[in-house]
Amino acid sequence: MAMKLCVKPIKEWSFYKGRPLMICGPCSAETEDQLMETARQLAELGKVDIFRAGIWKPRTRPDAFEGVGKEGLKWLRDVRRETGLPTATEVANANHVNEALKFGVDVLWIGARTSANPFAMQEIADALQGVETTVLIKNPVNPDLELWIGAIERINRAGINQIGAVHRGFSAYERTTYRNQPKWQLPIELRRALPEIPLICDPSHIGGARRFIYEISQKAMDLNYDGLMIESHCDPSKALSDKNQQLTPNDLRELLSRLILRQPVSNDSKFLDILGELRSQIDIYDDQLLDILEQRMGVAETIGSYKKENNITILQSSRWEEIIQKAIAKGDSKGLSEEFIQLLFKAVHQESINHQNKIMNS
Numbered sequence: 001m002a003m004k005l006c007v008k009p010i011k012e013w014s015f016y017k018g019r020p021l022m023i024c025g026p027c028s029a030e031t032e033d034q035l036m037e038t039a040r041q042l043a044e045l046g047k048v049d050i051f052r053a054g055i056w057k058p059r060t061r062p063d064a065f066e067g068v069g070k071e072g073l074k075w076l077r078d079v080r081r082e083t084g085l086p087t088a089t090e091v092a093n094a095n096h097v098n099e100a101l102k103f104g105v106d107v108l109w110i111g112a113r114t115s116a117n118p119f120a121m122q123e124i125a126d127a128l129q130g131v132e133t134t135v136l137i138k139n140p141v142n143p144d145l146e147l148w149i150g151a152i153e154r155i156n157r158a159g160i161n162q163i164g165a166v167h168r169g170f171s172a173y174e175r176t177t178y179r180n181q182p183k184w185q186l187p188i189e190l191r192r193a194l195p196e197i198p199l200i201c202d203p204s205h206i207g208g209a210r211r212f213i214y215e216i217s218q219k220a221m222d223l224n225y226d227g228l229m230i231e232s233h234c235d236p237s238k239a240l241s242d243k244n245q246q247l248t249p250n251d252l253r254e255l256l257s258r259l260i261l262r263q264p265v266s267n268d269s270k271f272l273d274i275l276g277e278l279r280s281q282i283d284i285y286d287d288q289l290l291d292i293l294e295q296r297m298g299v300a301e302t303i304g305s306y307k308k309e310n311n312i313t314i315l316q317s318s319r320w321e322e323i324i325q326k327a328i329a330k331g332d333s334k335g336l337s338e339e340f341i342q343l344l345f346k347a348v349h350q351e352s353i354n355h356q357n358k359i360m361n362s
């Protein structure tokens with residue numbers, strides 16, 4: 001697992017005015033006017049802490065808009081001068097780092113395709129040696145927690161101590177409702193491994209469509225994330241990249257006004273008493289679940305001995321199909337999602353196979 005990092009708590013960052021830290025701006029800088037107009041409107045909201053815009057865009061296909069390049073760095077510098085907003089852009093190699101720093105960009109973020117590549121991460125870390133700046137590291141495109149932690153460690157070892165992790169979801173081959181699967185368990189595990197690293201959610205790249213941004217942002221707040229990175233464009237219909245997921249500054253204002261921020265802890269003794277009572281009920285059910293699982297594995301082992309005596313294979317595909325289908329149907333009638341039942345029963349089935357295997361092959 002991860003080593004101890006040397007990082008500055010988000011509350012001590014100069015950009016941080018209170019939860020959530022808001023990083024907003026267009027997917028890409030497109031023209032000087034588009035950038036400045038968006039920044040002016042966002043600054044007016046009074047709720048944006050950092051203005052983001054991609055200058056170098058990693059695109060899936062070579063004929064898509066690949067960003068305005070260096071030219072955009074001057075526009076970002078003007079945005080900072082005119083609106084006072086600190087700026088952020090994506091860097092994917094040492095040259096990007098050096099150029100962005102030269103133009104006074106305040107925050108560098110590392111995209112999901114780059115954090116998946118240790119060579120690129122090391123090159124960026126080397127370019128950051130001796131530099132004082134803020135670096136945000138998006139999760140790698142593939143759901144690999146160690147790779148994400150490794151990317152964070154490389155940047156921290158370069159001496160950067162103002163670091164944040166950005167959860168932007170994970171790509172899947174299958175078509176899914178959201179553009180990228182959130183797999184909330186991964187950022188939760190990241191927080192467990194590196195509790196000192198601020199966690200920021202990017203609902204724009206998770207959702208991929210405007211209509212999902214609110215629900216994903218609210219969920220992130222309920223999971224106690226420290227901030228949000230939300231794409232906003234003065235005229236999303238004309239955006240050259242990610243047009244379906246960008247909000248106008250006005251829509252962003254509306255979204256933020258609806259966001260409910262709950263407290264992570266409470267000192268209210270009545271609340272704590274009731275919560276304690278409810279939690280003890282959960283503990284009882286969890287104990288029962290474990291007892292039942294122990295019993296189930298006991299039966300699996302008996303089946304294992306029986307199959308061994310009769311020289312029968314462990315995996316019986318039709319039986320497994322029957323179990324999972326029955327569980328999905330029953331789960332549905334009890335308000336349990338198919339995704340959950342699939343995960344649970346696959347894990348239980350695998351554990352049963354392991355128990356049978358131990359009996360049959362040892």
Ligand code: PEP
Pocket residue numbers: 027028054058110111112113138168205
């Ligand atoms: C972006 O923030 O515009 C971007 C390209 O993000 P990601 O690396 O998450 O795809």
Ligand code: MN
Pocket residue numbers: 027028231241242
């Ligand atoms: Mn984008």
